[in-house]
Amino acid sequence: MMLLLVSACQEEGLDPTRCRDGKCTYTFEKDAALILPDSIGTPRVESGDKLVFTYQYAANDRPNIADDEYTEFIYFEIPADVSSFDYADASLASIKTVLYSICFCPLRVVRPEVGRIQGRESRDGSWEVEITLEFDRYGSIETRNIAARFEEAG
Numbered sequence: 390m391m392l393l394l395v396s397a398c399q400e401e402g403l404d405p406t407r408c409r410d411g412k413c414t415y416t417f418e419k420d421a422a423l424i425l426p427d428s429i430g431t432p433r434v435e436s437g438d439k440l441v442f443t444y445q446y447a448a449n450d451r452p453n454i455a456d457d458e459y460t461e462f463i464y465f466e467i468p469a470d471v472s473s474f475d476y477a478d479a480s481l482a483s484i485k486t487v488l489y490s491i492c493f494c495p496l497r498v499v500r501p502e503v504g505r506i507q508g509r510e511s512r513d514g515s516w517e518v519e520i521t522l523e524f525d526r527y528g529s530i531e532t533r534n535i536a537a538r539f540e541e542a543g
Contacts, residue, residue: 411448411459415535416542417441417516423466423485426498432464432489439466442508442518442539456493463488463520463533465506473509481506481522488524488533499524508539515540 422437434441441464448459465486467474476484481501488499504522511517520535 408446411446413537414443414445415518415537415539416443416445417539418443418542419469421466423464425464425485425487429497432462432487432498434464437466438469440469441466442516443542444520444535444537444539458492460491461488462490463522463535473507475505475507477505478503486522488522499526511538 418434418441420436420438421434421441422439423441424433424435426432434443444463446461450458463486465476465481465484467484474484476486479502481504484506486501486504486506488501490497490499501522501524504520506518506520506522508516508518516539518535518537518539520533522533524531524533
């Protein structure tokens with residue numbers, strides 16, 4: 390039953406309007422490590438012993454509006470030797486879950502305290518992943534709901 394939902398949402402996640410207004414990509418890297426900044430800075434993926442997952446949304450640019458460019462990433466890492474995972478709420482910190490935004494805005498790195506990320510490896514080596522996270526940004530709660538197939542980057 391859940392596989393049907395994931396397959397149906399493979400290209401656009403659970404919020405199809407979001408990806409129609411931009412482009413979404415879903416990738417993971419093997420033998421990697423996620424390096425997070427203290428507060429200001431850019432998360433980085435370096436060589437390591439984990440799987441690092443990256444969701445990216447790049448909004449369509451509106452040429453008549455200055456400084457409207459917006460791109461966001463959700464990053465997290467899991468142990469490389471698992472075939473499924475399920476992390477929720479406080480355990481999201483253990484997999485370094487973070488939302489990172491590139492925009493004309495002051496708050497760029499946000500860590501969720503509420504939510505769930507779960508997934509399982511498919512026979513072809515891709516991952517079926519469901520992400521439901523809440524982020525406190527600018528004093529209001531923003532939610533991300535994503536169900537997608539993550540493919541190996543490269």
